[in-house]
Amino acid sequence: xxxxxxxxxxxxxxxxxxxxxxxxxxxxxxxxxxxxxxxxxxxxxxxxxxxxxxxxxxxxxxxxxxxxxxxxxxxxxxxxxxxxxxxxxxxxxxxxxxxxxxxxxxxxxxxxxxxxxxxxxxxxxxxxxxxxxxxxxxxxxxxxxxxxxxxxxxxxxxxxxxxxxxxxxxxxxxxxxxxxxxxxxxxxxxxxxxxxxxxxxxxxxxxxxxxxxxxxxxxxxxxxxxxxxxxxxxxxxxxxxx
Ligand code: BTN
Numbered sequence: 001x002x003x004x005x006x007x008x009x010x011x012x013x014x015x016x017x018x019x020x021x022x023x024x025x026x027x028x029x030x031x032x033x034x035x036x037x038x039x040x041x042x043x044x045x046x047x048x049x050x051x052x053x054x055x056x057x058x059x060x061x062x063x064x065x066x067x068x069x070x071x072x073x074x075x076x077x078x079x080x081x082x083x084x085x086x087x088x089x090x091x092x093x094x095x096x097x098x099x100x101x102x103x104x105x106x107x108x109x110x111x112x113x114x115x116x117x118x119x120x121x122x123x124x125x126x127x128x129x130x131x132x133x134x135x136x137x138x139x140x141x142x143x144x145x146x147x148x149x150x151x152x153x154x155x156x157x158x159x160x161x162x163x164x165x166x167x168x169x170x171x172x173x174x175x176x177x178x179x180x181x182x183x184x185x186x187x188x189x190x191x192x193x194x195x196x197x198x199x200x201x202x203x204x205x206x207x208x209x210x211x212x213x214x215x216x217x218x219x220x221x222x223x224x225x226x227x228x229x230x231x232x233x234x235x236x237x238x239x240x241x242x
Contacts, residue, residue: 005160013040020048022068023129037072063135072125075177081105082188082220084117084128091161096150100193103222112145189216201235
């Protein structure tokens with residue numbers, strides 16, 4: 001695997017051809033030793049990729065990019081989903097048109113999912129996991145797509161783009177967290193296809209809300225107006241026909 005650009009983008013990149021899950025492997029490495037900020041683990045395939053809400057994330061060799069990055073004590077822990085989604089959307093936009101973010105953290109191209117994000121709290125920080133479909137995978141649902149449908153995008157191009165974006169955002173977060181928080185929520189909101197949609201939100205503890213998604217608040221929560229105003233920190237969301 002040629003990782004020339006990615007190795008220039010990060011001094012702390014570790015690559016594996018295959019692993020069960022980059023998030024799990026990064027968590028194991030953190031159990032063994034303290035790791036530096038922005039320690040990054042990328043893999044060309046995962047045998048047990050983890051998705052949100054205990055789902056599986058399929059990462060076949062040659063068609064997916066799996067990346068986990070350790071953020072040591074980030075200044076804006078609650079905004080990490082926003083940071084990650086903005087970074088991933090910026091990179092996907094370099095390779096495809098019509099890119100949007102479905103709250104909380106799916107990256108879509110023309111409404112089909114190309115990338116998923118999974119954040120996990122770890123000792124001393126947060127593990128930020130990003131999966132990107134580089135080429136379409138066997139048995140992928142119709143709701144999924146891959147960057148290869150929109151032209152050539154190499155593993156190294158996408159990985160180096162993600163590492164650069166995350167590095168730059170990390171530096172700005174450390175310098176001026178309040179300013180970057182406002183900018184990121186603005187950029188996320190501008191690109192969020194969930195906003196102004198009628199949504200059905202299934203809440204983690206059970207229960208459901210149907211209403212209009214009207215905004216993203218300062219901590220990245222989705223504002224849904226039904227008979228009353230709700231601010232959702234986590235949920236499974238479906239866009240309904242308006
Ligand atoms: C989702 O959409 O449900 C989230 C998918 C997150 C997948 C990435 S791939 C890299 C990292 N390692 C994992 O096991 N999961 C995340």
